[in-house]
Amino acid sequence: MPAKKRKPDRFCVFCGHTPGSAKHKEHVVPQWLIRATGTPKRMATFGPDPRTMQGRRFAFSRFKFPACESCNHRYSRFESSASRILSKLRQRQPLDGDELSHLLDWCDKVRVGVWLGMTMLDKNISAIRHRFFIDQRIAMHDRLLVIYKLPPREGLTLFGTVGPIFQYSPVAFAVAINEIVLFNVSTMGLCSKALGFPYPVNIEALELNHPGGFVCRVHPGEHASSYPVASDIWFPDGGVEVYQTAVLEGARDDPDHDSYNTEYFDDFSARD
Numbered sequence: 711m712p713a714k715k716r717k718p719d720r721f722c723v724f725c726g727h728t729p730g731s732a733k734h735k736e737h738v739v740p741q742w743l744i745r746a747t748g749t750p751k752r753m754a755t756f757g758p759d760p761r762t763m764q765g766r767r768f769a770f771s772r773f774k775f776p777a778c779e780s781c782n783h784r785y786s787r788f789e790s791s792a793s794r795i796l797s798k799l800r801q802r803q804p805l806d807g808d809e810l811s812h813l814l815d816w817c818d819k820v821r822v823g824v825w826l827g828m829t830m831l832d833k834n835i836s837a838i839r840h841r842f843f844i845d846q847r848i849a850m851h852d853r854l855l856v857i858y859k860l861p862p863r864e865g866l867t868l869f870g871t872v873g874p875i876f877q878y879s880p881v882a883f884a885v886a887i888n889e890i891v892l893f894n895v896s897t898m899g900l901c902s903k904a905l906g907f908p909y910p911v912n913i914e915a916l917e918l919n920h921p922g923g924f925v926c927r928v929h930p931g932e933h934a935s936s937y938p939v940a941s942d943i944w945f946p947d948g949g950v951e952v953y954q955t956a957v958l959e960g961a962r963d964d965p966d967h968d969s970y971n972t973e974y975f976d977d978f979s980a981r982d
């Protein structure tokens with residue numbers, strides 16, 4: 711049955727509220743990244759229009775969506791740090807744990823921002839009910855980042871961000887930034903079990919058009935790591951793999967279990 715037509719939502723990609731002014735927009739693919747990978751006004755393809763299946767082609771600089779002025783401002787330092795870290799990566803300089811965490815956060819921001827932007831661009835033809843925005847998705851679930859180095863090239867390409875699979879489940883994407891490729895996945899329980907931390911069991915997804923909504927039980931974890939860390943996710947060999955677990959939302963404050971009050975958790979956790 712065709713999706714019911716509905717008026718496209720206009721919301722801030724960061725917080726989900728209606729922005730006070732129509733003037734402020736967020737480049738969900740940041741401007742500094744567009745500039746670093748070619749001429750800012752170059753044309754790019756943003757998938758087919760799902761209603762006509764005609765290719766959508768316009769300048770990268772026009773790929774921007776509503777945002778509150780304050781939200782936009784709030785993320786400016788975040789983007790400066792990401793730019794500096796990617797520059798280090800391109801120069802093959804080592805990154806420390808905080809920098810890798812920031813890179814993972816930045817992947818969350820871009821992935822979710824592109825998802826929200828694409829649903830707006832598609833006039834939300836699938837009638838997705840957005841349960842989260844950028845603010846609610848940074849460091850929310852376990853994360854994987856695989857970093858590849860290609861032969862020298864210039865350009866910016868997004869992979870996996872067009873079509874119904876990404877619309878209903880925006881958990882994975884890749885981005886080629888000149889000669890660097892970042893492959894990123896973020897989902898509940900992706901690596902917590904293999905890294906010995908508490909992990910979700912009996913996961914049940916909520917309705918299909920509520921991306922990201924789950925209920926589960928929490929297993930206390932094995933307190934020992936095992937490899938491969940994410941055996942059910944395929945990606946090409948040759949990249950540097952980075953994994954990070956997240957505390958399950960609501961579980962740490964649950965007085966009925968103490969899965970996170972362990973020596974193992976304290977010894978191997980990077981964040982409070």
Ligand SMILES: [Zn+2]
Pocket residue numbers: 722723724725726727777778781
């Ligand atoms: Zn906002």
